[in-house]
Amino acid sequence: MLPEQPDILQESVFIPATPSDTLHLKRFSENHQGPPVFLVHGSIENGRIFYSNNGKGFAPWLAKQGYDVFVADLRGRGQSTPAISSKSTFGLNHTLQEDFPAFIQKIKDLKGDVPQYWGAHSWGGVLMLAYLARPVIPVQVQAMAFFGSKRRISIRSLKKFFMVDVMWNWFAKATVAVTGALYAKKLKMGSDSETKHSHRQTHQWVVQRQWLDWHDKYDYAKALRNMKLPPTLYLTGAKDDVLGHPVDVEQLMLETGCSQSTFRLLSKANGYLHDYDHVNILTHPDAAKDHFPEVEDWYKKAGAMQPSARQMGSVL
Numbered sequence: 001m002l003p004e005q006p007d008i009l010q011e012s013v014f015i016p017a018t019p020s021d022t023l024h025l026k027r028f029s030e031n032h033q034g035p036p037v038f039l040v041h042g043s044i045e046n047g048r049i050f051y052s053n054n055g056k057g058f059a060p061w062l063a064k065q066g067y068d069v070f071v072a073d074l075r076g077r078g079q080s081t082p083a084i085s086s087k088s089t090f091g092l093n094h095t096l097q098e099d100f101p102a103f104i105q106k107i108k109d110l111k112g113d114v115p116q117y118w119g120a121h122s123w124g125g126v127l128m129l130a131y132l133a134r135p136v137i138p139v140q141v142q143a144m145a146f147f148g149s150k151r152r153i154s155i156r157s158l159k160k161f162f163m164v165d166v167m168w169n170w171f172a173k174a175t176v177a178v179t180g181a182l183y184a185k186k187l188k189m190g191s192d193s194e195t196k197h198s199h200r201q202t203h204q205w206v207v208q209r210q211w212l213d214w215h216d217k218y219d220y221a222k223a224l225r226n227m228k229l230p231p232t233l234y235l236t237g238a239k240d241d242v243l244g245h246p247v248d249v250e251q252l253m254l255e256t257g258c259s260q261s262t263f264r265l266l267s268k269a270n271g272y273l274h275d276y277d278h279v280n281i282l283t284h285p286d287a288a289k290d291h292f293p294e295v296e297d298w299y300k301k302a303g304a305m306q307p308s309a310r311q312m313g314s315v316l
Helices: 058-064 092-111 123-134 156-180 194-206 221-223 246-255 292-305
Strands: 002-006 010-015 022-029 036-040 067-075 116-121 141-147 232-237 261-266
Touching: 010 058, 010 092, 022 058, 022 092, 036 058, 036 092, 058 067, 058 123, 058 221, 058 292, 067 092, 092 116, 092 123, 092 194, 116 292, 123 141, 123 221, 123 246, 141 292, 156 194, 221 246, 232 246, 232 292, 246 261
Parallel strands: 036 067, 036 116, 116 141, 141 232, 232 261
Antiparallel strands: 002 010, 010 022, 022 067
């Protein structure tokens, strides 16, 4: 356990997911008494979207506010081992049925069965919602905040055509067919890899109008609309014009029923310091004084409401 900056400690927690796979959970805290926050990254990336080598980022910032922060590296990404390769046979169904329960249980083991605050970037928000719609183990979620999270990409533009239709659909599929996995970092498409199964399953959910399970056609959107989800803050940037386009982010919010949800567009026109994009919404040096405090305020307000287990998204 080493100090990254004054009073902030970081710790790597390793969790066996299967006999051959180990998950990495990065912990940031000033002390271990604060409310737990669970953060999940999106596709072709890892937990480093939430923190940097010099102790900057959303996770250390939250720790300075008194939270006990846990950042996941999903299976095969970041410091989870082994790294994704052509031999990897897992997909998003394993993320939901094995990885999420392992992370949640470890946080419970360390913190007790107390309400958690959740946060995600991009596709991580979709995975969090899917887990709550069909949980493996119960979890109390007090509030959530999603950065640039969308399920479908419905907008049309030349940039979307190149990034999604050409690179993600055609080029990535061809690459996976040849190499057996999507080595996005080597291809300069992202910061980490995807298995052939996770790439295929992500693509299916992006193009499906109905949000259905890949195997048994379980309707995630219907389940979410029939739940009382935790208060959820959806944020995206004015320059996030493809991967977290405001239209698609808001559509995800509406798809869930959104009775306790709020959408915020981070733009100069709306009083923010910058027109943020899909990545710098979390990595920009000004984020800590611009919109990170709004997320903490969202968490605090949800905590002050002291909802019942049913209202907190607990599945019992």
